[in-house]
Amino acid sequence: MSGLSETERAGFTKILNLMTNSDLLSLSDTVTNKMIVVENMAEATETILSFTKNAEELLRRKKVHRDVIFKYLAKEGVAMPPSSEKHQLVRRTLELWASVKAADGQSIQGESDQSRLQQTTEASSDSTDMSAGVGFDPLVLGQQFCQWFFQLLNSQNLSLGQPPQDWGPHHFWPDVKLRLLSRAGSEQMEEFLGAELVSLRLLALTREERLLFSPNLEPHGLRALASPHGLVLVAVAGTIHRDAACLGIFELIFGLIRSPLENNSWKIKFVNLKIRGQDALGGTEVTAPALSYNSSELQLLCS
Structure with missing residues (x-):
């Protein structure tokens, strides 16, 4: 046995x-x-x-x-x-x-990550006005959201040889906006509007470009804060890999808002993604990158 x-x-x-x-x-x-x-x-x-x-x-x-x-x-x-x-x-x-x-005898295969995420956030705050929700901790939501999101996105990378999970526009608000700033040699800025385009552009990073995102969920790599209007900002830093090679680092800020029509689950309102390739880092050590955003810069995004 x-x-x-x-x-x-x-x-x-x-x-x-x-x-x-x-x-x-x-x-x-x-x-x-x-x-x-x-x-x-x-x-x-x-x-x-x-x-x-x-x-x-x-x-x-x-x-x-x-x-x-x-x-x-x-x-x-x-x-x-x-x-x-x-x-x-x-x-x-x-x-x-x-x-x-x-984790309270929670079944490991039983429920999907999305429903686990939903339950934890519902448990954190029964009211939709999150800032007033007793005991609501944006950081707990931030950690759980990042684990769910990156597992979902990385599963689309076919070189991992695992079945892709349920990715698609339904995880985003219809008017979601993506800003993608990449520095690898030259600087490139792309903007996408709408759930379909944003979902496809992020999908291309893992499926076509075969990137793997490894978020740093330690305190210096993750920040989260809630605005009085129900927007939660989650900022996370991490490394980007392709196969065995580390290509550089990323910083990602999500804006999350609950959807009352869909059991109060969290949906993505905007995504700001900064990617820096190894050559743009000047040979600095990238083992567990820290966020460069401070809380006041994040507050500005909340307003």
Whole structure:
């Protein structure tokens, strides 16, 4: 009988799916001391999960490569510096699983991230006037929103080999505006208006350009504040990757407003995205970028 919790099993299933077939078969041999011959990858996965007594021990095995764990965390919306060593990635994965287990027995597969996001924000504030909502914490909303958003956007990157989640214009207000400022060599400014165009332009970043966004959800990489009129601003910094390469950093500001017609779920009113390529950074270290916006600059956007 496996010693893994449901959360750990679900996480390991995703990690094992990212491994090469030869590594997976070799891992199955190691875990079972070659006592069980498996016929296919599905059997190998099931055998590894059944014979593993301890999550940390399995994560530390040689065949579970550092890059596989890094990719798994990125898919789960967990930002790690590209230079992280394997033991740091292992520790962060175990923390992630422990936090899911602790989350009030919430089922890991059961509900969609969107409904989880909705419930947390509804729990934070029953009134639509968020500034008056007792105990409403914009930062909690900001963290949950960023985890949901980047997991959704990154899933559209087909090089990750995972099924794309439900991306589309329905996550945005009809009059949403996107400002995209990119500095890689020369400076380029693009503006898009309307849910359809904004949704397609952001989708192109991950699907066509194969970018992967890794947000820094630590305190210096994330800020959030609420205006008295119901607008919540979430600003986040992070790194941008393609395959194994770190291409640069990004800063993203979302304006979020509840939609009373759709169960009070949050929808995106505007997006300001700044991207700086490595060459525009002048060789500075980009492991966990901090936001350059301060609170007063964000206040101006609120007004």
